Amino acid sequence: MTVDIDVTSENFADEWRRWHDQRETNVSSPGGDLTLTGTNWISDETVIEGVPGRWSVENGVVRVSDADGLTVDGEPVTEAVIRDGQWLAVGDVALVIIRRGDDTAVRTYDPHAEAVRNFAGIEAFAPDPAWVITAEFRPAEVDRTENVVHTNSGREVDYQVIGTFSFSVDGHEVEMIGLDTGHVGEAHITFRDATSGKQSYAASRFLFVPLPTGPGPVTLDFNRVELPPCAFSDAFICPLPPRQNILPFPVEAGEQRIREHL
Numbered sequence: 001m002t003v004d005i006d007v008t009s010e011n012f013a014d015e016w017r018r019w020h021d022q023r024e025t026n027v028s029s030p031g032g033d034l035t036l037t038g039t040n041w042i043s044d045e046t047v048i049e050g051v052p053g054r055w056s057v058e059n060g061v062v063r064v065s066d067a068d069g070l071t072v073d074g075e076p077v078t079e080a081v082i083r084d085g086q087w088l089a090v091g092d093v094a095l096v097i098i099r100r101g102d103d104t105a106v107r108t109y110d111p112h113a114e115a116v117r118n119f120a121g122i123e124a125f126a127p128d129p130a131w132v133i134t135a136e137f138r139p140a141e142v143d144r145t146e147n148v149v150h151t152n153s154g155r156e157v158d159y160q161v162i163g164t165f166s167f168s169v170d171g172h173e174v175e176m177i178g179l180d181t182g183h184v185g186e187a188h189i190t191f192r193d194a195t196s197g198k199q200s201y202a203a204s205r206f207l208f209v210p211l212p213t214g215p216g217p218v219t220l221d222f223n224r225v226e227l228p229p230c231a232f233s234d235a236f237i238c239p240l241p242p243r244q245n246i247l248p249f250p251v252e253a254g255e256q257r258i259r260e261h262l
Contacts, residue, residue, distance in 0.1 A: 012127060012129060013126075013127050016127035016223055016224075017127075019224060020122070020124060023122060023226065023255070024121055024122055027119075027122070027232055028116055028119050029111075030092075030094070030109070030111040031094060031109050031111075032116075032232075033229045033231075033232035033233060033236070034113060034115040034116045034119055034232045034233065035109040035110055035111050035113050035115075035116055035233075036107060036108070036109055036113075036229070036232070036233040036235045036236060037093075037108045037109070037110045037113050037233070037235060038050075038106075038107065038108040038235050039098070039105050039106075039107050039235045039236070039237065040055075040105055040106045040107070040108070041103055041104070041105045042055045042056065042057045042062065042104050042105060042106060043056075043057075044056055048106055048108075050090075050093075050108070051070075051090055051093075051095065051106065051108060052066070052067045052068050052069040052070050052090060053065060053066055053067030053068075053070055053079075054066050054067075055106060057104045060099075060104070061081060062081070062082040062097055062104060063079070063080070063081050063082070064077075064079060064080055064082060065078070065079040066078065066079070067079060067080070069090055069091075070088065070089075070090055070095075071088070071089050071090075072086050072087070072088055073086050073087050074087065082097060084097070092110075092111055092112075093108055093109065093110045093111075094108070094109040095107065095108055095109075096109065100155065100157065100237075101157060103155075107235070113233075115232065115233060117261075118260045118261055119258065119259075119260065119261075120259040120260055120261045121258075121259040122227065122255050122256075122257075122258060122259065123255070123256040123257050123258070123259050124254060124255045124256055125199075125223075125252050125253050125254060125256060127223045127253075128223065128252070128253055131221070131222040131223050131251070131252075131253035131254075132219065132220075132221045132222075132223065133167050133169070133219070133220045133221075133222065134167065134217050134218070134219060134220075135165040135166055135167040135176075135217070135218050135219075135220050136165070136166045136167070136215075136216070136217060136218075137163055137164070137165055137178075137212045137215055137216060137217070137218045138163050138164050138166070138215050139162070139163040139212070139214065139215055140160075140161040140162060140163045140164070144160070144161040145158040145159060145160055145161060146158070146159055146161050146177060146179060146242050148179070148190075148239045148240060148242065149239075149240050150237040150238060150239055150240065151203050151204075151228075151230045151236070151237055151238045151240060152230060152234055152235075152236065152237050152238075153237045155237060157239070159179040159180060159181055159239070160179065160180040161177055161178070161179060161180075162178040162179060162180050162187045162211070162212075163177075163178055163187070163212070163215075164176065164177055164178070165177075165178060165187075165189065165209070165218065165220060167220065169249060170249060172247070172248065172249050174247065175244060176189050176191060176244065176245050177189070177242045177244060177245055178209060179239070179242075181239060183208060185210065185211050186208040186209060186210060186211055187208070187209045187210075187211055187212070188206065188207075188208055188239075189206070189207040189208075189209060189220075189245065190204045190205075190206055190228070190238075190239050190240065190241045190242075190245060191204060191205060191207070191241045191245040191246070191247060191251075192204050192205070192240075192241045192245070192246045192247065193205075193246075193247040193248075193249065193250055193251040194247065194248060194249050194250040194251075195250045195251060195252060195256070199250070199252070199256055200254075200255075200256040200257060201227050201228070201231045201255075201256070201257050203228065203230060203231075203238065203240060204228055204238065204239070204240055204241050205225045205226065205227060205228065205251075205254060205255065206225065206226045206227075206228050207220065207222065207224065207225050207226070207254070208224075208226070222251055222253035222254055223253050223254055224254060225251070225253060225254025225255060226254065226255055227255045227256075227257070227258070231257070231258060232258065
């Protein structure tokens with residue numbers, strides 16, 4: 001599925017700046033990536049620093065006890081069975097239950113985190129129409145998966161492969177893998193290139209592509225490449241690139257790194 005992007009329009013750079021400004025707002029707002037202060041994996045009777053209660057999980061069911069100061073959907077509780085989608089908080093610190101395979105964790109989001117106070121913006125390459133690329137999408141076989149290692153944990157997850165995106169850049173023939181990492185309606189391309197660790201964040205960068213409906217040409221706008229959440233907080237675990245998504249040439253487009261106040 002190709003996307004109509006008028007790369008000759010004077011609005012091209014303006015539209016990119018609006019997207020970029022919104023990204024900076026999103027990552028620094030309450031619940032944004034900069035506010036994540038902890039990912040705490042639950043086992044038997046887990047005690048989380050700064051969070052009241054004893055947390056446990058059995059057969060996927062999360063329970064908390066002795067939780068004086070915890071609210072669930074705005075109501076104070078001392079013990080509860082936590083259902084998916086409930087709003088948990090301790091004061092203005094939000095708690096979110098996440099699941100990764102058979103493992104469960106409690107994440108803490110503090111709107112007053114030091115990373116938020118230090119944040120001065122996201123450095124990015126200037127928008128360049130040359131990085132709006134038409135690729136050929138080929139759906140993967142239904143049962144194809146890719147084993148992916150994650151940052152800050154060494155955890156490995158088998159993700160479903162949505163398909164491959166083939167294109168050429170400056171004589172380089174590229175075939176990148178798009179994964180299903182839980183972003184509804186999007187293929188997730190996590191990649192590294194010759195700018196990684198030099199001009200851009202070292203571990204990887206992300207490009208999210210509207211999920212193609214079938215084989216054929218699709219638009220990849222590398223100007224919309226994002227820093228992964230782990231660039232904003234070490235408490236995130238982010239998928240590292242599959243081998244064929246490690247590019248030998250520079251992708252001088254999209255977000256580069258975080259700027260901080262001196």
